[in-house]
Amino acid sequence: TTKGFHLKKTFGKWVICLFIGIILGCIAYIIKTTVGLLQGLKFHYTNHYISKGMQSYAFLTFLGINLLYVFLSSVMVIVAGPLSSSSGIPEVKGYLNGVKVPESLGFRSLFGKIVSLILSYSSGLFVGPEGPMIHIGSAVGAAISQFKSSTFNIYPNIFLPYRNDRDKRDFISVGAATGLSAAFGAPIGGVLFSIEEVSSFWSRQLTWRTFFCCMISTFTVNFLLQGIGSSPDIHDSGLLTFGFSRLYLYRYSELLCFCLLGVIGGLFGACFVFMNIHLNKWRKEKLKLNPFFRLGEALLVTIVTSILCYYASFIFGCRYQSNIIIEQSVCEDQTNTEMVQFFCPTGMYSELASLLFGNPDQALRRLYSRTQNMFTLPSLLVFTLFSFFLSIWSSGLWVAGGLFVPMMMVGAGFGRLFGQIVGLWFTNIDSSIYALVGSAAMMAGYCRMTICIVVIMVELTEGTQYLVPIILAVMIAKWVGDFFNESVYEHLMEQKYIPFLQTLPPHSTSNIRVTNVMSKLVSVLPEVCSVRLLLSILNSNYHHAFPVVNTGETGDSRLYRGLILRNDVLILLKNRVFYRGSGEEIYLDDNFDYEKFMQETSKKPPSLSDLNFDQFELDSFIDLRPYMNSSGITIHNTFSFVEAYKLFRTMGLRHLPVIDINNEVVGIITRKDLL
Amino acid sequence: TTKGFHLKKTFGKWVICLFIGIILGCIAYIIKTTVGLLQGLKFHYTNHYISKGMQSYAFLTFLGINLLYVFLSSVMVIVAGPLSSSSGIPEVKGYLNGVKVPESLGFRSLFGKIVSLILSYSSGLFVGPEGPMIHIGSAVGAAISQFKSSTFNIYPNIFLPYRNDRDKRDFISVGAATGLSAAFGAPIGGVLFSIEEVSSFWSRQLTWRTFFCCMISTFTVNFLLQGIGSSPDIHDSGLLTFGFSRLYLYRYSELLCFCLLGVIGGLFGACFVFMNIHLNKWRKEKLKLNPFFRLGEALLVTIVTSILCYYASFIFGCRYQSNIIIEQSVCEDQTNTEMVQFFCPTGMYSELASLLFGNPDQALRRLYSRTQNMFTLPSLLVFTLFSFFLSIWSSGLWVAGGLFVPMMMVGAGFGRLFGQIVGLWFTNIDSSIYALVGSAAMMAGYCRMTICIVVIMVELTEGTQYLVPIILAVMIAKWVGDFFNESVYEHLMEQKYIPFLQTLPPHSTSNIRVTNVMSKLVSVLPEVCSVRLLLSILNSNYHHAFPVVNTGETGDSRLYRGLILRNDVLILLKNRVFYRGSGEEIYLDDNFDYEKFMQETSKKPPSLSDLNFDQFELDSFIDLRPYMNSSGITIHNTFSFVEAYKLFRTMGLRHLPVIDINNEVVGIITRKDLL
Incomplete structure (x- = not known):
């Protein structure tokens, strides 16, 4: 069974x-x-x-x-x-x-x-x-x-x-x-x-x-x-599709340019993190949790964004549709090159409106389009700056919204810009590759992920042709970014007081022993404990777990036997799993069993203040042994901090009791001791 | 520093x-x-x-x-x-x-x-x-x-x-x-x-x-x-390239066919594992390590392979080159469709020679070609059977060689065959997709990897268009294969007596405690140990590690203090890191320090039989404390087997000492105790 x-x-x-x-x-x-x-x-x-x-x-x-x-x-x-x-x-x-x-x-x-x-x-x-x-x-x-x-x-x-x-x-x-x-x-x-x-x-x-x-x-x-009925063929295309070119890839010398894109991505990313974090800090201090301030800020950003996007598109001139040269050697989806007319006369299109006035997916597709000569340098520059600063401002508003797509847009913007500038000196440069690589670099620059970003870019664009440039740019962007600060998520976690354990502890801790960091004030429970004592211990602190100890022959030892969670103790109290102590014998008082206990643990834990006991009950005992975790990991007080840290993190622990040479509990390590 | x-x-x-x-x-x-x-x-x-x-x-x-x-x-x-x-x-x-x-x-x-x-x-x-x-x-x-x-x-x-x-x-x-x-x-x-x-x-x-x-x-x-000079453009193409089609993908109803391909891949894979493992068992029993038998078998397989490949190509008829219809809507490398002429007259090609007579990469490219009508059903059937049985026989010969490519060929063979058969009922079926999916299914069927295979197929063929069919087939092939046996590598490890810990222990062990599996006959070393005692312990067993214990006031306790490796003890002995015991005092006898110790540990360990000591030295003591690992994980004897197993595997341990309520060493768990 x-x-x-x-x-x-x-x-x-x-x-x-x-x-x-x-x-x-x-x-x-x-x-x-x-x-x-x-x-x-x-x-x-x-x-x-x-x-x-x-x-x-x-x-x-x-x-x-x-x-x-x-x-x-x-x-x-x-x-x-x-x-x-x-x-x-x-x-x-x-x-x-x-x-x-x-x-x-x-x-x-x-x-x-x-x-x-x-x-x-x-x-x-x-x-x-x-x-x-x-x-x-x-x-x-x-x-x-x-x-x-x-x-x-x-x-x-x-x-x-x-x-x-x-x-x-x-x-x-x-x-x-x-x-x-x-x-x-x-x-x-x-x-x-x-x-x-x-x-x-x-x-x-x-x-x-x-x-x-x-x-x-x-x-x-x-x-x-x-839809089911409309078309029997499947187009399991990604969000974006990147045209597939067999004629031209890139030259070895261009790898240097891709490295530079990585550096730019790293710098932009670090800059984004710096500015966004400071903005959020300001928000937290000044706007606090006041809903009116928060709502007002969101509306303000909307007004600024709308004005900038609309009027920039309006002010910027129009271009002739015939300027766009569609390469025949490229297998590309034609919808990628459809531009937005906006206020332009027929046969012309507005460059900036094609990027800023419409939905972001379509703008990204246009930036990744293999077709050259769609955008001029100034429009790309304006787009990059707008999207960069507006992204900084928009992130952290009281509306739901993430950063992946905005960052991809920023990256694609400066990537294509960079590619077109390089193209001024060298002929036959495909700036769409630069847009792709720029996006990857920008994403790595702000969130410091690596393989994940590479794979997402490959899956989005449905091609592995540009794997080497993307990997190169992502690696360099991460290194450059890491030089200045940490990923935006780690800074945000810090700001939100979410303690996060890095993969490795800081180097400065390499010679520290656990005895220097553990909490020495650990409350322990005896294996068989009177309800009175239990209540007084639970009332005196807020610990989430208690080592269960054998008090030995003398009664004052603290020999480690297991670990029990506060919530589990509360369940035992609530269900009155009590024994009446009489000498050494204890009598079972209830038909509470382990299965019922497990069912209870999955529910909301009882509150200590709701529990009331009469004198008779207070003099009863609880045997904690059947309910404690006797397979809990413990460490000796000779452990180095670094090893304890690794053990804690790798095994996903919450509490790690520390014992001495006689198996007596001398301390406990929790997450906050490791920070 | x-x-x-x-x-x-x-x-x-x-x-x-x-x-x-x-x-x-x-x-x-x-x-x-x-x-x-x-x-x-x-x-x-x-x-x-x-x-x-x-x-x-x-x-x-x-x-x-x-x-x-x-x-x-x-x-x-x-x-x-x-x-x-x-x-x-x-x-x-x-x-x-x-x-x-x-x-x-x-x-x-x-x-x-x-x-x-x-x-x-x-x-x-x-x-x-x-x-x-x-x-x-x-x-x-x-x-x-x-x-x-x-x-x-x-x-x-x-x-x-x-x-x-x-x-x-x-x-x-x-x-x-x-x-x-x-x-x-x-x-x-x-x-x-x-x-x-x-x-x-x-x-x-x-x-x-x-x-x-x-x-x-x-x-x-x-x-x-x-090459550096020849072409400045980079073609970072994978080993294979799969043509990119925009016109036709696949229909939802075809997903059922891909599932069936997964089932076939799983069955073929399980069958491959079964036959290959039994063949290897037979080899191990009959051919043993005899080089002549092994050489002879390799030559026999070569003769059979050569005869089959050559004469099958010869017997099978020729087809007109003009039968091949190249679709214009597909962006494909034209070399994929170049066929082998063999003994055929000009304008014709030999189907089987194009698959069996040439290098495997080229055969795979032809099987993955988007161009239809290149192969007839009988030739695909013959190819699949030949490659399947010859792969079984070739794996385990005394020559270097792996299984990925042969298995991809088998899979591509039955995949394309299956696709063409399906195409007899339905029009507009692209059998190259079936070849691709078949390869993935076959690979998952024999080695039971999942994400890795999917990603390799994507990277090889440079496209994510067929991700869903590939994933589907791989998953089903793995499930079907797992129903019959384990992956070929796990069976081979078993055959080679390489103990391998599964991710999870067998379900039957879920109620066992560590005390039932640990070695109770554990040899311990005192913290300060006489050379004589050390030598007698090292000579009496082959343990790779020894718990170091404090013998307490009575002298017969075994209070756990740390763990030391046999090789480290040998180094200490070889370098004569001895102290002369006189009462409770010990005197330093050498300027051996921790750094020198670390250098020694990276070299080849000294052999016990090379070490000779005089009477004076035998009466000396070694203090093991500076050299033992005091951050080694221990567990209590109350641990459940499953938890110990997880700890052992997750932390990559080799030895796990077990202690009792008084911190006395009562056992040790090594890898073989967990199997």
């Missing part, structure tokens, strides 16, 4: 993954179509006035609709709580590294984030949908696998086997990867994101299930987007 | 990775060009007779050259030892999971493997170069990072910081990934191979360095292959 139970549990995990994949696919589909609808509405009305030449009406319509969207989006965040704003990646990363941010994966945040994201992404703000999708994915992963609600007091028993810390964390990590892959259409990139960025642990089974889940979600999105 | 030391060490690791990448790139280049040369030679002479119509001369030349190559290849294995035969993946996997196979990463195996691989791959046997490249990569990783030679007694001090178990293992894992990526031209695939298949541990830094190293090697190969 043990084997049967395990098989059933494993099968259940696959089923849960299937559901996570399908649900996230549907959510991604809903977001995409709704955004398409809202954007369509906006551009329909704006273009109506543009086609009539009514310039100020057009602008007012454009601004008005944008303001409406952002207003609703920001109000949604105010209603659902600030956890539904921004990308939520720091919270997810924190959770998967063992730090719970309360409510961050709750239903309210999830719903608020979806609605706010749809509105903010439609509004023309420089925010992207990928970061929030990671948060949404984690929340769905937690919801599906746990399938309980403390609000509605529903705790179906079928999900009982998964209601433990480790399984929950696994499903959340699966959800995060799946969210990303559903947003980008990049299943492998999603898996690598989870491996590289969010998880401090790794297992083969988990990777494999994550992969399955990512594929299901990507497939679901594609399936829904294309 | 600690920080400076760490920075220097980290920088050194990058430099070592750079060298590993460049050297492996060069080795891959040498193998590719030499194989090209040897194959060119063979086909030059054979085609000379073919063009003259001298059929039997042509065959004898073909056979003779093949036999010569295999003879030399097999002799090389006999000279360099059997470790240089086959792929070597089981040995590498074993090493990275903590089991050293002596000599497996030595210089002799490395050299033998390279030479043998070149010859066997040129000979037309159904073997591939990728598996051996993984082994070669590991050996290079070990050699470059350790940079020492026990043969030549060279131990440069500059590599001292890397001469420890953990760093060596890391570099070997980097080497394995790099070898694969150099062979396939697939850097991301290489990294994922290392993560998914060979390593039981994982860290972000390591992944990142592995990635760098893989990129360097891929780039080096491309750079060398294209």
